[in-house]
Amino acid sequence: VHLTAEEKALVTGLWGKVKVEEFGGEALGRLLVVYPWTQRFFDSFGDLSSADAVMGNPKVKAHGAKVLQSMGDGIKNLDNLKGTFSKLSELHCDKLHVDPENFRLLGNVLVCVLARHFGKDFTPAAQAAFQKVVAGVANALAAKYH
Amino acid sequence: MSLTTNERTIILAMWDKIATESEEIGRETLDRLLTVFPQAKTYFPHFDMNSRSAQLRAHGAKVMSAIGDAAKNIDNVSGALARLSEMHAYILRVDPVNFKLLSHCLLVTLATHFPADFTAEAHEAWDKFMSLVSSVLTEKYR
Numbered sequence A: 001v002h003l004t005a006e007e008k009a010l011v012t013g014l015w016g017k018v019k020v021e022e023f024g025g026e027a028l029g030r031l032l033v034v035y036p037w038t039q040r041f042f043d044s045f046g047d048l049s050s051a052d053a054v055m056g057n058p059k060v061k062a063h064g065a066k067v068l069q070s071m072g073d074g075i076k077n078l079d080n081l082k083g084t085f086s087k088l089s090e091l092h093c094d095k096l097h098v099d100p101e102n103f104r105l106l107g108n109v110l111v112c113v114l115a116r117h118f119g120k121d122f123t124p125a126a127q128a129a130f131q132k133v134v135a136g137v138a139n140a141l142a143a144k145y146h
Numbered sequence B: 001m002s003l004t005t006n007e008r009t010i011i012l013a014m015w016d017k018i019a020t021e022s023e024e025i026g027r028e029t030l031d032r033l034l035t036v037f038p039q040a041k042t043y044f045p046h047f048d049m050n051s052r053s054a055q056l057r058a059h060g061a062k063v064m065s066a067i068g069d070a071a072k073n074i075d076n077v078s079g080a081l082a083r084l085s086e087m088h089a090y091i092l093r094v095d096p097v098n099f100k101l102l103s104h105c106l107l108v109t110l111a112t113h114f115p116a117d118f119t120a121e122a123h124e125a126w127d128k129f130m131s132l133v134s135s136v137l138t139e140k141y142r
Helices: A003-017 A022-034 A036-040 A051-056 A058-076 A076-082 A084-097 A101-121 A124-142 B007-020 B022-036 B038-043 B049-072 B082-090 B097-113 B120-138
Strands: none
Touching: A003 A058, A003 A101, A003 A124, A022 A036, A022 A051, A022 A058, A022 B120, A036 A101, A051 A058, A051 B120, A058 A076, A058 A124, A058 B007, A058 B022, A076 A084, A076 A124, A084 A124, A084 B120, A101 B097, A124 B022, B007 B022, B007 B049, B022 B049, B022 B097, B038 B097, B038 B120, B049 B082, B049 B120, B082 B120, B097 B120
16 A cells, blocks of 8 residues: 555554554444444354444454454555455455455444544544555455455 | 434434534535545536635535435435435436445544544444435436
8 A cells, every 4th residue: 555654654643542452342343333234253252232232242342452453563564465464364265254345344434433532633634544554454355365 | 224213313413413513514524525535526626725625614514404404304314305316316426436435524524523422323323324315315316
């Protein structure tokens, strides 16, 4: 993904303030609430019957943290997202059978979470930079699909 | 697609907050749209970069006013937006993909302005509501 120097600075600057566990849990939770069909991948997670149940579910929080941790790895390797996510791409295709559209949905939910936490600091320019990142990550995760 | 009672309650409660600064919310939503998705600028060739802010504010106010009409007539969004639906089908002809982009930018704007109110439930309700508005605005396209 190609970010200008300014965009890279915006992304790394804001990412430094991200609470990975908290934001990850919130992002995954919101994905499952806003787009309930995504719950299809999480039958083993227990109670997802209401927004409160989802947002408070410890498995959702734990898995969300893992997912955002991974996103953080991507942010440290913006010049080589395909390499960074190669193994995860294979996993999501061959074992998890996840439609890549879900990566795009999660990316946009994450942008909303960042906006909620950073408020005015999440300027249009910052959003533009992050949208490039989440699109790049989604594409990288889809790259090994066959 | 129809909104549940709970979703309608949430949408109206949020609308009350939006209404107090709807011009600014509209301006910021459009600013985000044109900044984050520059291809959307193709629909605004008449916008002049120097007076961009004033133009965004004026157009943003129009957009928010329509969204407000839809919210206040939530049982009949089709009726409330009938004229706009025709305008988009026959005159504006904005490609349908852009409605998702604008909706997303509105949600981001709501998240920045109303962090406490923009709960997961509110996020779901507004995403669904904007999806409904978008489908009404494109329902006469062909």
